Amino acid sequence: MKNWWKEPFVHFILLGALLFATQNIWSPAAPESTDIVISKTAQDRLFGLWTLEALREPTDQDKQDIIADYVREEALVREAEALGLADGDTVVRRRLAQKMRELIEDRVDMSAPSDDELRNWFKSNQQLFATPERRTFQHIFFAGQSAEANADKIITAQSALKAQQNWQSLGDAFIEKRVYSDISIGETTRIFGRGFAESIFAEPQGQWSAPITSAFGQHLVRIAAISTGKAANFEEKRPQILSAWQEAQRRSANQAAVDDVIARYSVEVE
Amino acid sequence: MGIKSTLALSAAMPALLAACTTQDEQNGTGNIDAAPGERTSGYSEERNAYFGDLHIHTKNSFDAYIFNVRTTPEDAYRFARGETVKHPSGYDITISGPPLDFLGVTDHGAYMGILPAMDGVDERLSKLPIAKELYGTDPEVILRAFQLIGGTVRSGEAIEEIYDKEIIGQTWKNTVAAAEKYNEPGVFTTFSAYEYTSTYAPGQGSDSFAGGNLHRNVVFKGSAPDRPFSTLDSINPEDLWDWMDKQRDAGHESLAIPHNSNVSNSEMFKLATLKGQPLTKAYAEQRMRNEPIVEITQVKGTSETHPSLSPNDEWANFEIYDKLLASNIVSDTRHSYVRQAVRDGLVLQDTQGFNPFQFGFIGSSDSHVAGGSYAENNYWSKVGVVDGTAVARGSVPPGGQKTWDGVIVADNAKNWFSRWAASGLAGVWAEENTRESIFAAMRRKETFATSGPRIKLRFFGGFGFEPSLLEDPMLVKKAYANGVAMGGDLLAEGNKAPAFIAWAMRDPDAAPLQRLQIIKLWSDGKDSYEKVIDIACSDGLSPDAATGRCPDNGAGVDLSNCSITPNKGAGELRTVWRDPDYKAGQRAAYYLRALENPTCRWSTWDALTAGAKPNPALQPTLQERAWSSPIWLAPAG
Numbered sequence: 001m002k003n004w005w006k007e008p009f010v011h012f013i014l015l016g017a018l019l020f021a022t023q024n025i026w027s028p029a030a031p032e033s034t035d036i037v038i039s040k041t042a043q044d045r046l047f048g049l050w051t052l053e054a055l056r057e058p059t060d061q062d063k064q065d066i067i068a069d070y071v072r073e074e075a076l077v078r079e080a081e082a083l084g085l086a087d088g089d090t091v092v093r094r095r096l097a098q099k100m101r102e103l104i105e106d107r108v109d110m111s112a113p114s115d116d117e118l119r120n121w122f123k124s125n126q127q128l129f130a131t132p133e134r135r136t137f138q139h140i141f142f143a144g145q146s147a148e149a150n151a152d153k154i155i156t157a158q159s160a161l162k163a164q165q166n167w168q169s170l171g172d173a174f175i176e177k178r179v180y181s182d183i184s185i186g187e188t189t190r191i192f193g194r195g196f197a198e199s200i201f202a203e204p205q206g207q208w209s210a211p212i213t214s215a216f217g218q219h220l221v222r223i224a225a226i227s228t229g230k231a232a233n234f235e236e237k238r239p240q241i242l243s244a245w246q247e248a249q250r251r252s253a254n255q256a257a258v259d260d261v262i263a264r265y266s267v268e269v270e
Numbered sequence: 271m272g273i274k275s276t277l278a279l280s281a282a283m284p285a286l287l288a289a290c291t292t293q294d295e296q297n298g299t300g301n302i303d304a305a306p307g308e309r310t311s312g313y314s315e316e317r318n319a320y321f322g323d324l325h326i327h328t329k330n331s332f333d334a335y336i337f338n339v340r341t342t343p344e345d346a347y348r349f350a351r352g353e354t355v356k357h358p359s360g361y362d363i364t365i366s367g368p369p370l371d372f373l374g375v376t377d378h379g380a381y382m383g384i385l386p387a388m389d390g391v392d393e394r395l396s397k398l399p400i401a402k403e404l405y406g407t408d409p410e411v412i413l414r415a416f417q418l419i420g421g422t423v424r425s426g427e428a429i430e431e432i433y434d435k436e437i438i439g440q441t442w443k444n445t446v447a448a449a450e451k452y453n454e455p456g457v458f459t460t461f462s463a464y465e466y467t468s469t470y471a472p473g474q475g476s477d478s479f480a481g482g483n484l485h486r487n488v489v490f491k492g493s494a495p496d497r498p499f500s501t502l503d504s505i506n507p508e509d510l511w512d513w514m515d516k517q518r519d520a521g522h523e524s525l526a527i528p529h530n531s532n533v534s535n536s537e538m539f540k541l542a543t544l545k546g547q548p549l550t551k552a553y554a555e556q557r558m559r560n561e562p563i564v565e566i567t568q569v570k571g572t573s574e575t576h577p578s579l580s581p582n583d584e585w586a587n588f589e590i591y592d593k594l595l596a597s598n599i600v601s602d603t604r605h606s607y608v609r610q611a612v613r614d615g616l617v618l619q620d621t622q623g624f625n626p627f628q629f630g631f632i633g634s635s636d637s638h639v640a641g642g643s644y645a646e647n648n649y650w651s652k653v654g655v656v657d658g659t660a661v662a663r664g665s666v667p668p669g670g671q672k673t674w675d676g677v678i679v680a681d682n683a684k685n686w687f688s689r690w691a692a693s694g695l696a697g698v699w700a701e702e703n704t705r706e707s708i709f710a711a712m713r714r715k716e717t718f719a720t721s722g723p724r725i726k727l728r729f730f731g732g733f734g735f736e737p738s739l740l741e742d743p744m745l746v747k748k749a750y751a752n753g754v755a756m757g758g759d760l761l762a763e764g765n766k767a768p769a770f771i772a773w774a775m776r777d778p779d780a781a782p783l784q785r786l787q788i789i790k791l792w793s794d795g796k797d798s799y800e801k802v803i804d805i806a807c808s809d810g811l812s813p814d815a816a817t818g819r820c821p822d823n824g825a826g827v828d829l830s831n832c833s834i835t836p837n838k839g840a841g842e843l844r845t846v847w848r849d850p851d852y853k854a855g856q857r858a859a860y861y862l863r864a865l866e867n868p869t870c871r872w873s874t875w876d877a878l879t880a881g882a883k884p885n886p887a888l889q890p891t892l893q894e895r896a897w898s899s900p901i902w903l904a905p906a907g
Contacts, residue, residue: 069407140743143842173745175726175775175842176318182311190368193778215778216841 036074038067046070104261105254113245121248122234122241129232129241135188136181136225137200140171140208142218147211150218154211157220161208171220182227192216310456310702316746317699317716319726320708322372323350323642324463324527324696325487325568325634330377330441331465332423334638335385336404336416337654341640343375343445347452347460349641357639357650359658366645367724367779371703372696373452374463375445376487379500380423382464383441384432398431420596424469424481426505439497446494455704462494463487466526468505469595470537470544480597482537484544486510486526486561487634491709495522506544508553511560525712527632529565531611532573533594536602539611539627541618549618554626563712566608566719566897567633567694569642569652570595574897575609583802585787585865588892589691589721598685612900613791613798616857619904620795630715630757630899631861633694644722645780646692646892647832649872657687664688665876665885672882679885688888692872693721697896699728699755715757715899723780725896728773729756729862731903735769737846745771756862757899762906767852770901772805773844774864780894781866782839784808785820788847791900792858805847808840808867825867827891832870832878839867855905862898869894 038046046066050058058066113121122129140157142150157170168178176191188197196214203209203223211218234241312318326346327334338358345355352369354362377383388401395401403415422429442464449460466488471481484507488498499513507526514524531538541549566573571591580586592601605611608631615627635642636652643649651657660666664683667674679688697718698711711717718727728746732753739745749771754760760768776783786806792799804813807820814821825838843864852858868891870878877884884890 073407143844169743171743172741173743175728175746175773177314177316178743186368196778214841216775 033078036071036078038070042070043067100261101254101258104257106250107253107257113242118238118241118245119234121245122232125244125248126231128244129237131230131232132184132186133201133229134182134184134227135201135223136179136183137203138167138179138222138224139174140167140220141174141178141216142211143172144217147213147218150211154218154220158208161220167208167222172217175216179224182225310704312456313702315701316750317701317711318703320371320459320698320700320703321720321724322370322374322459322696322698322708323634323637324372324374324376324461324489324632325465325529325565325636326350326373326375326640326642327377327465327636327638328375328640329386330383330445331638332378332381332385332419334377334654335389337638337656339639339654343377343448343640344451346375346640347373347448347458351452351458355640357658358654359650361650361658363639363641363643363650365641366643366648367777369458370695372459372461372698372708374461374487374489375448376463376465376489377441377445378423378467379438379442379464379488379498380428380467380502381419381432382438382445382498382500384434384437385419387434387437388432392434392437395432395434395437400429400432423467423501424471424505426501426503428502433502435497442494442497453705456702459703459705459708461489461491461705461709463489464498464500466498466500466507466510468501468507468510470505470535480594480599482535482601483530483533483595484528484537485530486528487565488514488524488526489709489712491523492705493522495520508544508556511556514560515556523709524560525563525709526561527563527565527634528561529568529634529636530570530573530595531564531606531608532571532576532591533601534606535594535599536605538606539608539614540605541614549622549624549626551622551624554618554624557626558628561629562715563630563632563717563899564608565634565694565696566631567691567721568636569690569693570636571689571691572693572721573606573608575607576603578603579607579610580800580802583789583800585802585863585893585895588895589689589693591686591689591691593685593689598681609789609791609800612859612861613793613800616791616793616859616902617796617798620793620857628902630712630717631719631897632696632698632712632717633719633721633897634696635694643692643872644695646722646870646872646894647875649692649876651687651690653687656682657690660876660880662687663690663873663876665873665888666880666882667885674883674886679887684887688873688885691721695720695722695724697727716755717757718896718898720896721892721894723777723866723894723896725777725780725783725864725866725894726775727756727862727864727896727898728771729898729901730754730771731758731760731768731860731901732771733763733766733768735771735846735848739771740844740846754901756901758901760901760903762854762903764906765854767849768858768860768903769846769848770860770862771844771846772862773842774862774896775842776840776866781834781869782808782825782841783843784823784825784839784865784867784893786843786845787863787865789861789863790849790851790858791860792856794856801851802863803847806843806845808843809838823867827868827870829870829874829884829890832875834867834869856903857905858903859900860903861900864896866894868892 047058050066142153144150160170185197185201188200192214196212199212205223205226209221212221328341328343328346329335329339341355349355350370350373354364357363388395389405390396400415403411446462449462453460466486468484469481470484495517499510528538572589575586577586594601611627615625619625638653651663657663661668664679664687667677698708699716700707700711730749730753734752772786774783774786785804788803788805790801803818804820809823811821823838825835827834871889871892873888874884874890
């Protein structure tokens with residue numbers, strides 16, 4: 001186990017305590033007790049820890065230093081506690097919780113699963129490896145945010161489409177593509193925003209749509225092709241499945257470790 | 271130990287933030303892209319806009335690990351792809367908006383991976399006295415040890431006992447391996463990269479970090495050498511270029527991207543070599559060969575220009591940060607900003623026949639917690655535990671207080687953290703999302719920068735562009751065919767004034783656009799000049815003939831909830847602009863700037879979330895923006 005008491009986070013707690021203390025925002029608070037008692041047992045523990053770290057017994061000078069260190073830290077911590085930092089400071093609390101997690105997490109040995117185990121897990125998590133639906137669409141763009149302002153231009157374009165005019169000669173230029181090939185709803189959202197992407201993935205294939213509004217203007221859209229999503233093949237995706245299984249195991253083991261800690265407490269929500 | 275020394279420690283800690291570096295050697299550990307000739311499904315002749323970040327640190331950077339950052343290069347790639355990672359202050363961070371298209375992890379080359387090794391990972395290193403100091407309990411001692419390390423990154427005089435080249439080499443190898451693992455042609459592009467962290471402070475010893483920031487990120491196109499060239503090899507960027515040239519000959523193509531010129535103390539773009547020798551054609555060529563683009567915006571401020579350099583640019587005061595890293599010394603502005611450098615480059619070309627500053631622009635974050643905070647309403651600053659909370663960065667009063675009455679903001683928050691920015695991103699126009707295509711875009715400077723939003727900018731220069739072209743559905747194809755794109759060179763045609771197609775599209779998840787501006791820079795053969803011209807306005811408005819500015823479009827921000835005025839601004843703005851002041855024979859550079867409607871700054875969002883008043887010392891709102899790379903116009907003949 002790491003020497004957690006020597007970690008920088010401890011110093012930052014102290015540091016934070018001092019920073020706050022100098023800001024004159026709280027009236028000075030007195031610690032509950034101003035006695036710092038270092039019992040013989042406590043001394044033995046401190047010297048023992050030191051020995052573990054230094055791989056030798058502390059000399060008398062070392063012992064003096066160790067005790068001086070302890071007193072300094074204890075005094076600061078008491079001041080911090082008196083200021084309510086240990087209770088109220090979310091950062092400190094979170095850091096402590098995080099540190100505790102580090103101590104108890106990732107302790108599981110991740111041996112390889114049996115073939116059956118992996119297949120079963122895959123069966124109940126197939127959607128993670130499935131290929132999403134992808135679409136190819138063309139769009140005629142009308143710049144400007146209001147559908148009303150573009151109404152005439154849109155009607156003209158729609159008549160032109162009926163008259164079999166080349167769609168690429170209609171509407172305004174678009175800053176990127178006029179044909180998006182084989183893209184998912186996620187990629188469409190990335191370019192056009194969510195509302196537009198959802199409309200595109202609800203349109204039937206083949207005909208020109210009614211005007212659809214994006215963050216940039218209006219669009220007439222024609223879905224040229226739909227490749228429906230498909231389930232994954234276990235053999236083809238085996239390496240990805242194994243790595244996802246390991247990640248899932250790790251997470252659930254870590255969750256269990258935290259749950260074990262929580263189980264030691266009785267919790268009452270008033 | 272008393273309060274005084276502890277405060278000194280906390281004050282000095284943030285100083286550590288700045289560095290970057292590495293060493294040299296040949297032989298590759300890297301890998302290659304998709305098979306040449308195969309196109310991914312997103313391929314487009316007319317090119318797509320891709321957004322990325324080429325400046326991210328992880329636990330392997332000395333100034334990240336010390337602030338409790340434990341996330342790895344793999345975490346950085348996972349974050350960019352939309353997954354959630356842990357901030358060292360204990361909360362989860364997730365990217366705002368869609369995943370990024372490309373990313374390069376850029377840990378400092380100097381002492382890469384050494385701090386984690388000193389913290390128990392490596393037996394020899396963690397038993398050194400300096401390791402005990404660094405991970406001990408006395409803040410004063412920790413600070414001294416940390417400053418010692420930071421100071422030698424600056425001086426280049428390595429602490430031999432911790433300069434373990436094997437560990438650095440292994441860390442670099444792992445960094446390259448992480449890039450290889452996450453590179454997915456057509457979907458997500460990664461680059462092996464690191465930061466070269468040179469800081470120039472002639473006459474100063476190794477005991478501090480302050481100085482002229484000359485940091486660069488070195489980005490490899492594909493294969494990478496065995497180790498990075500860091501300041502522990504040489505603090506002179508000219509030596510870095512020599513190394514890069516040598517690596518290029520050995521098959522490891524790269525480019526270096528200077529950043530934070532704003533805090534370079536007038537060193538980054540000075541009109542002399544590092545050692546003060548006159549610039550030469552050979553210097554200019556080598557610099558341009560290795561540094562075709564610069565980073566003009568990031569968390570530690572925007573380096574486009576400064577109000578003192580551009581008094582007639584009302585938007586010059588954008589996320590200005592001017593303290594030399596880890597200090598409260600104000601950086602000399604003169605040769606610290608990109609716009610002035612482009613101007614100086616024009617004059618150099620006219621007077622001496624070479625230009626070392628003909629670069630394109632990108633933005634990036636410089637996050638030290640493996641993930642950039644690009645959105646004002648989802649901000650976690652830069653460093654780690656010292657600025658990971660709103661109180662720590664000075665945007666919310668301490669102790670649950672709701673107002674700022676009687677609050678004395680800690681120096682670090684006041685001078686550093688509260689002045690930092692939720693910025694920025696790198697934009698490229700590339701045929702497809704592959705290393706080959708994106709790297710080529712950076713080489714030809716067809717790049718742009720944003721302060722965080724995914725604003726897309728097109729910018730073309732030519733002589734035949736007419737306003738009717740805007741109505742043409744084939745606009746992009748014709749613009750490429752009859753002009754040059756951003757980053758390109760235009761050669762004068764007789765007395766014809768150049769015309770530009772300027773075009774911006776908003777981020778669907780951010781505020782609408784307010785205006786498009788051309789920044790014109792030119793030389794008269796002796797001095798240089800600049801002018802900011804509004805060329806397109808939202809809401810049906812036109813630039814005022816007298817002022818040359820768009821009238822107020824009425825867009826504002828309600829500071830009680832950060833909502834913005836609805837139905838104001840534009841989804842996209844486009845125009846053709848012909849330079850009315852062009853004089854035959856004039857050498858000039860033009861770039862495009864697009865401004866959003868005003869929105870709340872991150873500090874105001876922080877306060878709103880905490881139910882407190884915004885810090886009155888900070889600007890409550892800002893105008894997010896995007897900058898294109900310039901187009902250079904050279905006189906004929």
